[in-house]
Amino acid sequence: MVYNDTMGSLGRSLGPAARESERQEKDRQKRAMERSNAKYIHELDSYIRHITGLHHELIAPIDWKGLAGRPAPQPPEIDLQNSQRMRSQLAHHEPGFVEWLMGRGKQTRDALERALHIAKQRNHDDILVQLTPYHRQVAQWEREQATYHGVMQGDDAVLLSVIKSQQTLSKIHKLGRGLGFSVNGGLIHAVLSLHDQSIVPDFHLKYMPSGKLTELKMPREKSMRLYRAYAASATLKVASDLFRLVPADVLVVSCIAPCHVTESAYDEDWPVLSAAFKRDRFEQVDLPNIEALPALSRFKVAEAFHPTHGFGRIAPIIDIPARMAV
Numbered sequence: 453m454v455y456n457d458t459m460g461s462l463g464r465s466l467g468p469a470a471r472e473s474e475r476q477e478k479d480r481q482k483r484a485m486e487r488s489n490a491k492y493i494h495e496l497d498s499y500i501r502h503i504t505g506l507h508h509e510l511i512a513p514i515d516w517k518g519l520a521g522r523p524a525p526q527p528p529e530i531d532l533q534n535s536q537r538m539r540s541q542l543a544h545h546e547p548g549f550v551e552w553l554m555g556r557g558k559q560t561r562d563a564l565e566r567a568l569h570i571a572k573q574r575n576h577d578d579i580l581v582q583l584t585p586y587h588r589q590v591a592q593w594e595r596e597q598a599t600y601h602g603v604m605q606g607d608d609a610v611l612l613s614v615i616k617s618q619q620t621l622s623k624i625h626k627l628g629r630g631l632g633f634s635v636n637g638g639l640i641h642a643v644l645s646l647h648d649q650s651i652v653p654d655f656h657l658k659y660m661p662s663g664k665l666t667e668l669k670m671p672r673e674k675s676m677r678l679y680r681a682y683a684a685s686a687t688l689k690v691a692s693d694l695f696r697l698v699p700a701d702v703l704v705v706s707c708i709a710p711c712h713v714t715e716s717a718y719d720e721d722w723p724v725l726s727a728a729f730k731r732d733r734f735e736q737v738d739l740p741n742i743e744a745l746p747a748l749s750r751f752k753v754a755e756a757f758h759p760t761h762g763f764g765r766i767a768p769i770i771d772i773p774a775r776m777a778v
Contacts (some may be wrong), residue, residue: 457606457726457739469689472494486574486664486777488615489664491666491667492657492665493657493665496653496657498680499653500582500652500653503626503627503651503652503678503685504678504681504682504685504743504744505658505685505687506626506627506685506686506689506744507685507686507688507692507739507744507747508687508739508740509689509695510692510696510739510740510743511620511693511697513696514614514618514696514697514698516600516603516604516699518596519596519599520597520600520604522593522596522763524590524593525589525590525646527556527595531542537587562669565598571652595684599613599614603698603699604699606637606638608635608636608638609635611635611638611698611700612633612634613638614697614698615635615640615694615697615698616633617626617691617699617701618697619694621689621693625652626647627649627686627689627690628645628646628686628707629645629646629647630644630647631643631644631690632704634773638700639700639702639704639770640694640698640700640701640703640704641703641704641705641706641770641772641773642691642694642703642704642705642706643706643707643708643772644687644690644706644707644708645707645708645709645721646648646682646683646686646707646708646717647682647709647723648707648709648710649675649676649679649710649762650740651679651682652675652676652678652679652682653678653716654669654670654671654675655667655669655670656668656670656674672759672760672761673739673759676757676758676759676760676761676762677759679762679763680745680757680762680763681743681744681745682744682745683707683709683724683725683763684745684747684748685744686707687705687707687725687744688739688744688748688749690705691703691727691729692734692739693735695729695731695734695735700731701730701731701732702728702729702730702731703728703729704726704727704728704729704768704769704770705726705727705729706723706725706726706768706769706770706772707724707725707726707754707767708721708723708724708772709721709722709723709724709725709763711724711762711763711765712761712764722765722766723765723766723767723768723772724755724756724763724764724765724766725753725754725755725763725766726753726754726766726768726769726770727748727751727752727753727776728751728752728767728769729751733750733751737750752769753768754766754767756770
C-alpha cells in the first residue's frame with residue numbers, strides 16, 4: 453500500500469515536468485526552424501539583389517589629368533664625400549721626417565691609393581643602389597606619359613591596352629561567361645557573354661501553415677523579369693567601369709546570350725541586348741541607388757524581350773567583330 457502511493461505520487465509529480473520539458477523542446481525546435489528559415493530567405497534575397505545590382509559597385513577612376521601634371525622623378529642626391537676626402541688626402545700627402553727616415557713614404561702613399569680605390573668602389577656601389585629605384589621610377593613615369601598621350605589622342609592600341617590591363621570585370625563570375633573588347637577609331641565596344649537563365653532562381657519561398665518553408669515554382673514572367681534585370685545590371689556595370697578607366701565620351705556594350713531562333717530547335721548564342729552610352733548623360737545617373745532597368749532605359753537600347761519567352765535575337769547597335777581582345 454505504501455509502495456503504490458509512493459509510485460502514484462511520483463507519477464503525478466513527473467507528469468507536469470515531462471510536459472514542460474516537451475513544451476520547451478518544441479519551442480527550441482520552432483526557434484531553430486525560424487532561424488533557419490530567416491537565414492534561407494536572407495541568402496536568397498541577397499543573391500537576387502547581387503545579380504540584379506552588379507552596377508551598384510563602382511571602381512576607383514583613373515585620374516588622367518593627375519597623370520598629365522605629374523612631374524618627372526627627381527634624381528637622388530649622391531654623397532661623394534668619402535672618395536673626395538681620400539682624394540684630398542692623397543693630393544696633399546707629404547711624407548713626414550719619420551716616414552722619410554724609416555723609408556715608409558711609398559708604403560703610406562700606396563696605402564692611401566688603395567684606400568682611395570676602395571672609397572671609389574664603395575661610392576660606385578652606393579650610387580648604383582640609389583639610382584636603381586630612380587631609374588625604375590623614370591621608366592614608369594615615361595610609360596605613364598606615353599600612355600596618357602596615347603589615350604588623349606584616341607590611339608586604339610593604347611586604349612585597348614589600358615582596358616585589358618586595368619579592368620577586372622572578367623574576374624566577376626556573376627557578371628557573365630566572357631567579356632571581350634574592340635576599339636575602332638576611338639569607339640570602344642564591349643561584348644559580354646551573359647549567363648543563361650539558370651543564373652536566376654526559378655522558385656520562390658512560401659510559409660506553410662506548420663511554419664515550414666517550401667519552394668514553389670516561380671511564375672515564368674517573374675523569372676524572366678529577374679533575368680532581364682540581371683542583363684541590364686551587367687551591361688551598366690561594364691559601361692560604368694569603362695568610363696572610369698578611360699576618358700571616352702561614347703561607348704557601346706552588347707550582350708550575347710542563349711535565345712530561341714525559329715530556324716533551330718535549340719537555343720543558340722546571339723546578340724540579345726545592345727546599348728550606347730554617352731558620358732555626360734551616364735554621369736547623371738545615380739548608379740548606387742537606382743535599379744538596373746530604369747537606369748538602362750535612359751539610353752539608346754536595342755532589345756527584343758518577351759515577358760514569357762525572354763530575350764530574342766537582335767541586330768546590335770554596331771557590328772560585333774569576329775575576333776575581340778579578352
